[in-house]
Amino acid sequence: MKKIFALLLISILVFTGCSIKDNGFTRDLLIKNQTVKAKEVASTSSDTSSSDTSSDTVKREKLVFAIGEWAPYVSETIDNQGFTTEIVKKAFDEVNIDTEFKFYTWAKTLKEVNSHNSFATFPWSFNKDRAKDFLFTDPITVSETKLMYLDGGNAPKDYTDIKSLKKYKIGGVKDYSYVSLFDKENIEIDISLKEDEAIKKLYNKRIDLLPASPLVAHDFITKTYPNEIEKFKFLKTPIESLDMGLLVDKNYPNAKEYIQKFNEGLAKLKATGDYDKILQKHGYGFLVADKSSVDVSSTYASIDPITITTGEYAPFVSESLLNQGFTSEIIKRAFELTNVKVDFKFYAWAKAKAEIENKNAFGSYPWSITDERKAKYAFTDPIVSSTSSFFYLKSNKNIPSGLDFTTFKDLKKYKIGGVKNFFYVDPLEKAGIKADLADKESDSMNKLINGRIDLYPGDVLTSLDLMKSDFKDQIDNIDWFKTPFSTTNYAIMISKDYPNNEEYIKRFNEGLAMMKKSGEFQQILDKHGYGFLGK
Known part of the structure; x- marks a missing residue:
């Protein structure tokens, strides 16, 4: 009887629909109503008492990425397309965003991102030229570049500065970041178009030294010279150490929001230990950061996240700099160590100051500590x-x-x-x-x-x-x-009336002290080229 009633109901709806003006909206609405009714009928005709589970689920967003061959960081031929690819995928999974990875030449990846056919490309290092057109995420990993040589070849035991390498034949790859380091010292290098070509030149003794990522070089050498791996050595002192992250066109729709979501997802991976597990699974557990000061945040109770305002004041802070400048990186890390989440917002300086006066933000940085300001505001310990x-x-x-x-x-x-x-x-x-x-x-x-x-x-x-x-x-x-x-001592300036400001200031000061004790503070200054400020 129920089934007969259902068929009659659907027939009435169909015939009623024929007399309605076909204006698209009413037609779609009618079809939707028929579908709903059909589901209801199917539910009532079922012998089970379970509820209808066929309702539509929320569709997740999907972002497309343009990447190239740079094993073992990323490659079509390795597990999960490389450990950086797996990290990116899992980080976006954490914030309910799907990912699709497409492989191109590296030059083509930039065109795909510029044209907005792809959201981002990775892994790329930060530099000021790229910062003119692109935004950067938090680092996925670090790539260290060292000088590779052949055992028994013409190479120094180590070196103190690039100038001391003038007497050696040095190779390199076109457009790689280290090329400019040698150009500044007027050292001519033998340029190759690809890394494997440069390594072959070293093997054939056409060059004495080759700047290379030990991970990338080892991957190629293992495949190409499996019986001669021990011939390839590296000088101890690195040429450079680069943070590698996602490169996003500044004009991509909602770029900053997606970057913030990725950074949140990456932070979750690190907090749960999944980030370390990915590295270990791929055989690169040694890339896991020193945990001497990482886990102390668990000893601090959770507390409300805060907003900190700032403005353009390069090289201390700028939206166009690596990690938004060295003071931004120090502040973020000091609060991270004491279990405080921070959101940075850029304004004109007058607006940045007004935001803390109106208590829309916890504080603003970097401000110089003066007697006049101390009468009105609270300050953290000096950052630099x-x-x-x-x-x-x-x-x-x-x-x-x-x-x-x-x-x-x-x-x-x-x-x-x-x-x-x-x-x-x-x-x-x-x-x-x-x-x-x-x-x-x-x-x-x-x-x-x-x-x-x-x-x-x-x-x-x-x-x-x-x-x-x-x-x-x-x-x-x-x-x-x-x-x-x-x-001038630069610090975070805070409204004296901000709720719980003493606890936030205490946590920042403790986090900053931890960083200085562990050497992490000096490492950040060194990375940005201002190591002399910490000595």
Whole structure:
């Protein structure tokens, strides 16, 4: 009886549908209703009491990746297409995103990403040229480059700097990151188009040394020279150590959101130990990071995540730098060690400051610690220190050779520039100097170059970075006073009214102390090229 009723109901619906105007929407709605009714009928006609399990599930997003051959990191011919591929897949699985991997030549992978046919390519290292067009995720792994040589060949026991290698015949692969290191020292290298070609040159003694990833080289040597593996040796000192991650076009839709999801998934893999298991399964357990300070976060109770604001202040912090600059990496790691999740947001500096005043964010960095600010804000322990000085044009006839100063009052006769809201503005005013202030450092530096000011006050590191990026043609014409007008301690600045701020500050300070004790703090500075700041 139930089945007869079901057939009558469906027939009525079909005939009713014929009299309705066929406008697409009503037709689709009718079909959907028929399907629902049919499911209901099937359910009532069933002899079981189980509920209907045929309802649609939420469809997961899928991202496409363009990758190439670089065994053992990634390859079509190895287990799970390489350990980095498996890590990427599992990290996105953690955040409910499906993945598809397509293999191309490496040049083609970049075109696929640029055209948005693919979301990302990997594993790629960070550099400033790539940062102009691409965003980077947290590192998947680290690739160390060492100098490979043949046992008994013409090679040093080790080396102290690249200059000392001038007397050797050195090979290399086109467009690899280390090529620029040799170019800077005017060392000519024998370029090959592919890594296997370069290794064959070394084997045939056409070159003495070859910069290579030990993992990649070993994979090729094992396949090509299985009985002569022991002939290939590496010098102890690495040429470079590079973080390898996903490379994403800046204009890919929702790029930053996907990157954040990947970083979250990767962090979960590491927290659960699955990351280490993948490396060990592929035979690369030795790549697992030193755990001397990693597991201490379990001793800290969970606490609400926090937002920290910042702005463009290269090389300390910038969206276009590796891991958003060395101070960002230090802060993230210090909080990670004490079980605090951090989200960084970039704004104009005035907005970054306003966000903490309105308690929309826990803190902002890097801000210099001054007595005036300490009266209003709380600060963490200093992250790093740097010096500030006055920059001038060597060609400026108003500036006598060897000019220096003792107090700001000594500089009253000169036109001095600067940036609004920077810490030196008040001391200059107290000395009776009204500075010509700009909205940002590049504008003030531009005034210096165009002769509108005589002196530009700036952090030495930041100013040098600015000159290299925006004023290359003027570098030789710019100098600065040997006497700094300030040694600045940079820290996180926090509203004194932020909830539980003392606990967050305590955790950061403890995490920072752990990093310094373990050597991880110095490693981060070294990696970014500012190791001298920690010594």
